Amino acid sequence: MPVVTIESLDHEGKGVARQEGKTIFVEGALPGEKVEYASYRRKPSFELATAQSILKPSSQRVSPRCAHFGVCGGCSMQHLEPSAQVAVKQRVLEDSLWHIAQIRPEVVFPAIYGPTWGYRYRARIGVRDVPKKGGVLVGFHERRSSYIADMRSCEILPPEVGHKLLDLRALLASMSVPDRIPQIEIAFGDEQKVLVLRNLLPLEASDIEILKRFGETSGFSMWLQPGGPDTVHPIDPDADRLLHYTLPEFDLRLAFRPTDFTQVNVAINRLLIRRAMQLLDPRPGERIADLFCGLGNFSLPISRRGAHVIGVEGSQALVERAALNAAANGLAERSEFQVANLFEATPESLAALGPLDKLLIDPPREGAIAVIKALGENSPSRIVYVSCNPATLARDAAVLIHEKGYRLLGAGVANMFPHTSHVESIALFERA
Template sequence: MPIAIIQSLDHEGRGVTRSAEGKAVFVDGALPGEEVEYSVVRKKKTFEQAEITRIIRASAQRVTPKCAFFDKCGGCSMQHFDSNAQAAAKQRVLEDAFWHIARLKPAIIYPTVVGAPWGYRYRARIGVRHVPSKGGVLVGFHEKRSSYIADMSSCQILPPHISDMLPQMRRVIAGLSVPDRVPQIEIAVGDTETVLVFRNLVELSDDDLAQLRAFAEANAVQVWLQPAGPATAYCVHPDAAPALTYSMPEFDVTMNFRPNDFTQVNIPINRVLMRRAMQLLDPQPGERIADLFCGLGNFSLPIARSGATVIGVEGSDALVARAAENARANGLAERTEFYAANLFEATEDSMAAFGKLDKLLIDPPRDGAHAVVSALGEDAPRRIVYVSCNPASLARDAAVLTYEKGYRLIGAGIANMFPQTSHVESIALFERD
């Protein structure tokens, strides 16, 4: 079997080396600087995928994974890598994306936003499978490179009370009349409430509902059912369920959300990222600022709290309605306007329709905001703060802003929103004269 020294990490957290033929080899579980023996599991024309068979010389940054199921579960990919080193590696991924995709280097590298490395995942969607050959019901994330559900009884990245509940979730589903018709559980943890949404493909019996209510009561959680799309989710227990909320005390804002609304997975990191975004945006009373891909108002309301007028735009009608409700509940309705629009089809005319903007905050999904940045006209805002969950699409959009729209990339840095995974959340500042 081939032996090689690992040169770097790729954007998925795999070690990168070169084969004797010069092809890139991506080695699962390998770290930079390590000498490893590996076995190729997949060959392509320009690259190979491999897994470690033996570590000859380990990195000083290699650590023992905290989770007993790390080898099989696909929920994490970097538990074998020291937490501080993970953040540094993600910063390099961001800088490499800027350089290789856009030939750009940020003038300033912002300090990494970091938080607790464990128990941080307040939002999760876990799979459920009825597998008699493995003892019944499995509840967990998918196995690595597989559609199977990992056989796990705890999870170190979920909040401890959720991790402790996994065996009970298995038991309650196994006790239902249709254990093979509940394929998924959505977990949403707020400041005071925890909701579990059970996706049910068929109607449950009265006895099934009684078991779910007993489970909810015993674990002090809300249990919901979702018989079809997200809009069909409803609470089974308790009868008068308090709303899910998360707060941003620094900005005197509390957000209400439904369990299947999009919200940031890591609430503590979201608060620190919010502070960074507000420092870079520097909203002032009287300014008109657009928040694009605004969701339920996560950035809009802190911006409005500064005294600026905020125009929030989001593709989902339901989230636009939720953002407006949150603005009213926080006393910010007079400083906010929310609109539903498909920003992936933005044009110069559609952007101009929002009127003169002083500043812009963009927080798109993984595909980025290419249509938005391409549609910016001569009267575009002088400052843009771009929050990204994909370094590649951020770098692509940065090239448009820099080479076509006259902006400068002032600074960029990461927020370690998903410790133990390869996911890179980042923030960048662009300005033009």
């Protein structure tokens, strides 16, 4: 079996080695380790492989806490000490900025990090009835596969769910149509816990009773989704249809529906908002736009600091939720929200927002290239960019720096998804 020495980690957490002019990407290997590997895909310039044995382990290697590590595709870095994971993500961010945009931040911000287990307050887990494996499986997909992993527990989900996967399996197996429920969506608020079952067929009365009993004994509010997002509803018609989370530093309470987009890691979200407000420095009298504003996660802290915020979002439902959250927190007079497709932003559509002192951007993985290209001569003096994809951040930063006259004052990571290769980051741009 071939042996290599690992030089670094790539953006997906695979070990990188070079041998005879070819790059070998080895799952389960860490920098500095000498490993035996087996390839599962070969190309002329690279191979994809898995580590078969660790001949010389890294001092940063730890024993994965999860019994399903290596099979489940939910985590790829549990074998690396958590602070080293953060360092790897910071390097991925800096490498992306340099290799894609030829930019280095003037300052590297201290990493934002927090709890590394039981942190995932939002998730979608798959369900599949597999008689050959003993019945109903509940969990994430297997690595490099569409199959559901045979999981008994999950350490990144809150224990109320992560340590109860067998109970969920038994629950679904007792229902009349376990093969027609492909997904469970998990949503935790500060005080509520919701499980949303995607049901492809109507449930029988006996199924509803089974779900009610499970909810009563487990403390979950049980919901169904028979169709699109608009069909989501609690099985108990008297149940509260909104959850909420709080931002104590800003004296805010934000309501949301179980299927609304919210950040998965509550502790990191609070720290990320604090960092964003420190960098943006909202002040009374300023007009600040929050693009891709969602239900007001950054908008309302901006407004709470005294600035007038204009939130823009592509989802009508989220815009309505943001406006209601602003009103509920006494911020309606300093907040306005509107629906727009920001992936089709133009100079005219941005100008229609009125004069802006500052700008916060929090786009999905696709980034915000249309917004960046649409910035004109009177663009905001300061931009805070929250990113969930270093590659699209670097692409957009290249336009800001090389075409729009901004400087990258600083950038750093937030460990929103510990034990995964996902890199969340925040960057500060200022007009030169």
